Amino acid sequence: MDSELKEDIPVHEEFILCGGVETQVLKCGPWTDLFNDQSVNRPKLLIFILPDPNAQEIKDIYGLSGQIEHKLAFLRTHVPKEMKLVLIGHSIGSYISLQMLKRAPELPVIHSFLLFPTIERMSESPRGRIATPLLCWFRYVLYAAGYLLFKPCPQKIKSLLIRMGLQVMNVENEFSLMNVLEPFCIANAAYLGGQEMMQVVERDNETIKEHLSKLTFYYGAVDPWCPKEYYEDIKKNFPEGDIRLCEKNIPHAFILHFYQEMAGMVADWLKDNLPKI
Numbered sequence: 467m468d469s470e471l472k473e474d475i476p477v478h479e480e481f482i483l484c485g486g487v488e489t490q491v492l493k494c495g496p497w498t499d500l501f502n503d504q505s506v507n508r509p510k511l512l513i514f515i516l517p518d519p520n521a522q523e524i525k526d527i528y529g530l531s532g533q534i535e536h537k538l539a540f541l542r543t544h545v546p547k548e549m550k551l552v553l554i555g556h557s558i559g560s561y562i563s564l565q566m567l568k569r570a571p572e573l574p575v576i577h578s579f580l581l582f583p584t585i586e587r588m589s590e591s592p593r594g595r596i597a598t599p600l601l602c603w604f605r606y607v608l609y610a611a612g613y614l615l616f617k618p619c620p621q622k623i624k625s626l627l628i629r630m631g632l633q634v635m636n637v638e639n640e641f642s643l644m645n646v647l648e649p650f651c652i653a654n655a656a657y658l659g660g661q662e663m664m665q666v667v668e669r670d671n672e673t674i675k676e677h678l679s680k681l682t683f684y685y686g687a688v689d690p691w692c693p694k695e696y697y698e699d700i701k702k703n704f705p706e707g708d709i710r711l712c713e714k715n716i717p718h719a720f721i722l723h724f725y726q727e728m729a730g731m732v733a734d735w736l737k738d739n740l741p742k743i
Contacts, residue, residue: 516559586669
């Protein structure tokens with residue numbers, strides 16, 4: 467796929483109540499309501515993207531297990547059960563994807579793409595050795611610092627700081643990022659990150675073995691969250707699996723500058739699964 471090709475695909479943002487909390491949903495495509503739309507134009511396949519983290523209240527929804535249940539609640543409440551699914555997980559979203567397959571094997575998932583997957587030994591990774599003490603031991607210091615710095619900060623200043631940060635990183639953004647500097651969001655992100663460091667330890671080989679035929683792993687050649695040795699280990703354990711190593715030096719945080727290239731690759735991989743629909 468030509469990454470330079472641009473199509474006029476409608477994108478709209480919604481906020482829904484899911485698992486007892488307001489949830490941002492970005493929809494790409496002409497569809498709005500999969501349940502009530504019975505026209506011939508209703509899609510046959512839903513691509514559900516879980517980035518790097520309804521009918522019932524979810525315990526500890528901002529924790530790792532709660533986030534998994536939150537995604538399952540969304541699918542059960544807002545997506546018809548016969549709708550075939552493709553899961554795309556990035557970083558901790560890959561772990562969530564595997565857990566969704568484990569907890570809800572009845573979901574009609576035809577394939578799952580796990581990009582730069584943090585599915586094991588997170589605290590032992592180069593970046594994890596730095597993040598673990600910050601998120602697990604000094605989490606409350608982060609809470610206090612975030613509250614003292616950003617709670618009294620006017621919205622105009624927060625907006626300016628965000629714009630300056632995006633400009634420094636040369637990143638374009640179509641949606642509001644104001645909430646990232648809210649103390650509540652900082653606290654929840656740190657809480658979830660701490661749980662990731664403590665709970666994502668052993669690779670779930672049983673779930674991987676059960677669903678291996680519908681999994682594609684894509685590891686970074688130089689990734690501080692899942693180093694190359696993790697790729698080599700899983701490749702030894704599952705030599706028949708679709709486990710790939712990046713040859714383009716794409717970083718773990720590809721969403722900043724390499725999103726078009728990654729989207730093009732995943733779209734090409736998807737073409738091989740279209741006959742399964």
